[in-house]
Amino acid sequence: MDALGLDSEASGIGHYIRALVSTYAARYPDDVVKAFVQPNVSLDAVDCLAVAHSLSSRGRIWYEQRQIPRRLRHEVYDVVHFPDYQLPWLTPLPRTVMTVHDLAAFVLPDVFPQSKTRVKQFLMRRSVRLARRIIVPSKATRQDLIDILSVPPEKIRVIPHGVKPLGRPLPERVYARPYFLAVGTVEPRKNFSGLIRAYHLLRERRKDVPDLVIAGRLGWMYEETLALPAKLGVAESVKFLQYVSEEILSALYRDAIALVYPSYYEGFGLPVIEAMQMGLAVITSSTSALAELGENSVWRVDPRDIDSIAQQMAEILDNSDEVARRCVMAKLWAGRLTWDTAASLTRQVYEEAALGG
Known part of the structure; x- marks a missing residue:
């Protein structure tokens, strides 16, 4: 898995990566899970393949396009999961799964810096064509993929995110007033x-x-x-x-x-x-x-x-x-949304991608 999007201040995508990987590893201990991560980032029960130096957003794109395919030449794997919108297209990989969390860069392009919008649109258009399977968290995102990027419906699988209990709350109030x-x-x-x-x-x-x-x-x-x-x-x-x-x-x-x-x-x-x-x-x-x-x-x-x-x-x-x-x-x-269910459904997608179905 490409987990380079993880950092110490986890965003929504960071929460998704950490929760899915940790639950998957616990649920399927016989499956070997390896993850590319930034330096000083760890994932429980996973073999972390750390990069040498911290990567900026632009550096991540370069690493995902060039270095991940090179490193995977020396790895035996069934499927590679890219959980953050993009996968290598300069050096395409077989048996890839990607997660598309939303299409905000297309639906609301003006709410992002212009350069960021152009890059995300460029990468997503190419990535969705190459991915063998695409995971989305909602029916709305599935429909956006079909309507905006003309993705064949049979490539898309809707798997809602789970929700895990947050950390034990501090006993005292964080903010005094209502x-x-x-x-x-x-x-x-x-x-x-x-x-x-x-x-x-x-x-x-x-x-x-x-x-x-x-x-x-x-x-x-x-x-x-x-x-x-x-x-x-x-x-x-x-x-x-x-x-x-x-x-x-x-x-x-x-x-x-x-x-x-x-x-x-x-x-x-x-x-x-x-x-x-x-x-x-x-x-x-x-x-x-x-x-x-x-x-x-x-x-x-x-x-x-x-x-x-x-x-x-x-x-x-x-x-x-x-x-x-x-x-x-x-x-x-x-309470109906669990990471156990998400991990189980994700494994089914991995099997589909690995078998080429």
């Missing part, structure tokens, strides 16, 4: 600017509004989002915590009033499932893969409708009985 919570990398696609505007609107309408806490590392094109609370006069009530550990994140979920996740577009939506697992009320978008999560146990919004987001936040503040009912439903729904 708060709404938002989780995710601070970048335009997450629509944190829209959330902050909705929060400001809610505060204009009523006085009993909790704070807004945003937990997630800084990504790209985030300057406007960071400046917005001061511009709207709510800087004292909106807090950016940036990257937090699992223990802190778990405590934030535990003590929050609700998770508000009005992302424009997602291939899955891990924070939504994490919050549901913790029994937390969730407001999320009615678009993309987010529409597949939680059925009637979550509150839905149009991510471009600021008033809709503010209204649903008010609904949660005013209707404790409905919140309690939906939280029970949400926890049961999230």
